[in-house]
Amino acid sequence: MTEAPEAPKEEKDFKNILDHTDEELAEIAHPMWEDLIKYSNKGQYGKFIKKFSYNLLFGLNEVELGKQFAKSELSRNLDPNYDFLGFIRRGEHVTCLYRVRHTKKEGEYLGRMVLGYEEGEVRIFGASIF
Numbered sequence: 047m048t049e050a051p052e053a054p055k056e057e058k059d060f061k062n063i064l065d066h067t068d069e070e071l072a073e074i075a076h077p078m079w080e081d082l083i084k085y086s087n088k089g090q091y092g093k094f095i096k097k098f099s100y101n102l103l104f105g106l107n108e109v110e111l112g113k114q115f116a117k118s119e120l121s122r123n124l125d126p127n128y129d130f131l132g133f134i135r136r137g138e139h140v141t142c143l144y145r146v147r148h149t150k151k152e153g154e155y156l157g158r159m160v161l162g163y164e165e166g167e168v169r170i171f172g173a174s175i176f
Contacts, residue, residue, distance in 0.1 A: 061163045061166065062138055062163065063138065063139060063140045063161055063162050063163055063168065064135050064138070064140065066140075068133060071133055071140060071142070071161075072130070074161065074168050075133075075140075075142045075159065075161060076130065078097055078159065078161070078168075078170065079128070079142065079144060079157070079159055080126065081093070081097070082094060082159065082170075082173055083124045083126050083128070083146075084126065086121045086122070086124060087121075087122055087123065087124055087126070089122060097168075097169055097170050098169065098170050098171075098173075099162070099164045099169040099170060099171045100164060100169075101164075101171070102169075102170065102171055102172065119150070120148060120151075120155075120175065121175075123148050123149045123150045123151075124146055124147075124148065124149070124175070125146065125147040125148065125149050127147070128144045128145060128146050128147075128157065129144065129145035130142075130143075130144055131143040131144060131145055131156075138162050138163070139160050139161065139162040139171055140160070140161050140162070141158060141159070141160050141161075141172075142158070142159045142160075142161060143156065143157070143158060144156075144157035144158075144159070145157070146175055155175045155176060156175070156176055157173075157174070157175045158172065158173065158174050158175075158176075159172070159173045160172035160173070
């Protein structure tokens with residue numbers, strides 16, 4: 047008597063970003079941060095938001111954000127060199143903190159990017175520089 051092959055197990059779409067080590071998070075986060083800076087400096091809004099989570103995009107007033115994005119001197123002149131400050135883990139998200147400099151103004155800014163999983167993929171749930 048031959049047994050039927052076992053049905054493949056269904057993979058869960060949900061993963062928790064907190065399950066990653068610091069090294070794994072850095073491999074994920076730093077290229078995403080570098081893309082945000084690159085596309086911000088180039089004014090490429092569509093590429094800037096391409097890794098944003100659905101909920102973040104849904105909550106944004108894209109017209110208003112697009113206007114701010116187009117007129118912001120800060121968002122056009124970010125130094126691509128940054129200092130990674132650390133991760134803060136909470137719930138189903140990790141906040142990545144960066145020290146950022148401006149190419150035309152003196153001083154430092156705090157960059158923040160919040161990452162988590164959405165439909166099995168790491169997405170950006172928040173991003174800001176202040």
